[in-house]
Amino acid sequence: MVTWASVVPDIDGLGIVADWLTRNSSHPLNWWGGYHHILAHNLCFALIVAVVAAILAKQKAKTTLLVLLSFHLHLAADLVGARGPDGEQWPIPYLLPFMNVVQLTWSGQWALNAWPNFVVTAVLIGIALILARKRGFSPVEMFSSKVDAIFVRALRTRFPLKNAT
């Protein structure tokens, strides 16, 4: 749930599929442009996600706090390094739907495809692989426990644990 909460804000970007499917129709949609960084990148959506986590989690307080933290880490990462190719900063209307006056941006924001994002991504994937090999589970677990077990077994076969015989 914590991991899902860190990616769920971008659910408001799924309109890009509808936009693409209707691009040659007489009524092309603009859901991506109209709703991305609007519907799910705000405090209200964070609270909805937190409530869902609180209902579903076994360790309710700990999970809910970590869900809120990971959700806001996503927003912070968007502010820091998600400038569009056209220079669009994608301001975050953090207090929607209550208020539209707060539009979070950062003047030092770098582009989504800038080198810091590649470095951070590579380092985090490396850490995830090291932890998966060591602990016996990986983020693949979010999709399938069986596939995760196969993935970890492949990792441990390629990079055996030192105490394994």
Ligand SMILES: [Zn+2]
């Ligand atoms: Zn986002």
